Amino acid sequence: MTFDPEQLARHDLRPLRELLLDAGYRTETLAKHLKLHPEMLLADTARNSLIHGDSLGSSPAAVLGRLFLLCAPVPVPEVRKLSSSLIQALYGYDLVRADAAGRYVTGNVTITEVDDFYYLADRLFENTSGTIGVTISSDVCMPPHASSFELAKAIPGTSPDSAVLDVGCGSGCLSLPLSASAGPVTGIDTSSRAVAFSRANASCNGASARFEHVGWEKFDSLEQYDLILYNSPDERAAFDLVNDGLPRLLRHGGRAQVRLVCDVHAEDRDVQGAVDRMTSVGPEFDVRVLAPDDSLFSLSRDVLAHGGRPARTLLVERHSEWPAYVDSLRSRGVVEVASIILDISRGRR
Numbered sequence: 001m002t003f004d005p006e007q008l009a010r011h012d013l014r015p016l017r018e019l020l021l022d023a024g025y026r027t028e029t030l031a032k033h034l035k036l037h038p039e040m041l042l043a044d045t046a047r048n049s050l051i052h053g054d055s056l057g058s059s060p061a062a063v064l065g066r067l068f069l070l071c072a073p074v075p076v077p078e079v080r081k082l083s084s085s086l087i088q089a090l091y092g093y094d095l096v097r098a099d100a101a102g103r104y105v106t107g108n109v110t111i112t113e114v115d116d117f118y119y120l121a122d123r124l125f126e127n128t129s130g131t132i133g134v135t136i137s138s139d140v141c142m143p144p145h146a147s148s149f150e151l152a153k154a155i156p157g158t159s160p161d162s163a164v165l166d167v168g169c170g171s172g173c174l175s176l177p178l179s180a181s182a183g184p185v186t187g188i189d190t191s192s193r194a195v196a197f198s199r200a201n202a203s204c205n206g207a208s209a210r211f212e213h214v215g216w217e218k219f220d221s222l223e224q225y226d227l228i229l230y231n232s233p234d235e236r237a238a239f240d241l242v243n244d245g246l247p248r249l250l251r252h253g254g255r256a257q258v259r260l261v262c263d264v265h266a267e268d269r270d271v272q273g274a275v276d277r278m279t280s281v282g283p284e285f286d287v288r289v290l291a292p293d294d295s296l297f298s299l300s301r302d303v304l305a306h307g308g309r310p311a312r313t314l315l316v317e318r319h320s321e322w323p324a325y326v327d328s329l330r331s332r333g334v335v336e337v338a339s340i341i342l343d344i345s346r347g348r349r
């Protein structure tokens with residue numbers, strides 16, 4: 001991974017947003033062209049890249065979509081259809097590169113538009129000649145994803161004095177939109193790339209927020225927060241924050257929303273039972289479970305019991321990984337997998 005987001009974060013990136021807007025680069029436009037729901041386009045971009053990579057067209061929005069969303073190379077003559085100031089900005093910020101023969105241009109980042117905000121982040125795959133190559137490293141900034149949208153939809157309204165803490169901020173896609181309506185917004189992440197991309201995205205979208213490269217465990221905060229968000233990487237990480245982090249970081253009267261994919265064991269009886277088993281905070285914390293409808297990260301008891309596979313799932317990266325995934329669930333006594341949001345209040349609601 002050679003792209004350096006820290007360099008990018010040193011620029012004032014507001015002109016980039018204007019240029020992307022002028023080019024009509026909007027998720028809704030691309031999704032409409034492909035007859036997809038915008039969230040479905042963003043939820044599974046690698047699969048969509050394979051299926052739709054060639055059908056997006058060559059309008060400026062489509063060229064940007066192929067470069068930065070579907071992560072595919074675009075022939076130089078098609079890139080030349082972009083405005084010269086946009087081409088200059090893309091090369092100037094090192095967001096694209098040409099191949100040695102000067103025939104194709106490839107993106108160095110992803111750029112995702114959600115609700116008028118542009119988020120730059122790492123590329124998790126490359127579509128090279130119709131083959132998907134996955135590029136995941138330990139220090140990576142995840143683009144806005146289906147899991148981000150599940151949590152974003154559950155975020156409660158904020159007041160202008162609410163202090164917000166975005167734990168595991170990634171691209172900043174959960175907290176940057178709050179910066180206009182909430183009080184101070186702070187994002188933290190153990191990934192230095194995520195922090196650099198969040199800073200760049202704050203600049204690009206003219207949003208005011210502070211980002212720090214630190215895990216919540218070592219985050220030495222002088223204050224407590226009214227709203228804490230965490231789209232957690234896994235179940236253990238989620239409950240560690242709930243049990244050990246919230247008592248220190250969540251203000252009395254405050255609210256936290258923690259998204260996770262939760263394994264339900266036979267002895268838990270149901271999702272609530274699994275949450276009760278894993279939660280050890282005192283009675284001043286009211287923990288409720290929200291379950292987004294039709295989550296691509298859930299696996300019902302029936303489907304798991306009968307060994308089936310949902311028509312669409314994001315629980316594994318590739319089809320071929322499914323049998324091993326199901327075997328590992330069964331060997332651990334898991335009877336259901338549920339994508340949930342823990343909606344936690346400290347004190348009375």
Ligand SMILES: C[S@@+](CC[C@H](N)C(=O)[O-])C[C@H]1O[C@@H](n2cnc3c(N)ncnc32)[C@H](O)[C@@H]1O
Pocket residue numbers: 140141142143144145147148167168169170171172173174188189190191194214215216217231232233237
């Ligand atoms: C699933 S991603 C969510 C990114 C972003 N919030 C979103 O919703 O698109 C989880 C993020 O948590 C970060 N992370 C993992 N453990 C952490 C910890 N202990 N403290 C802070 N961030 C952490 C990861 O680096 C990653 O960026």
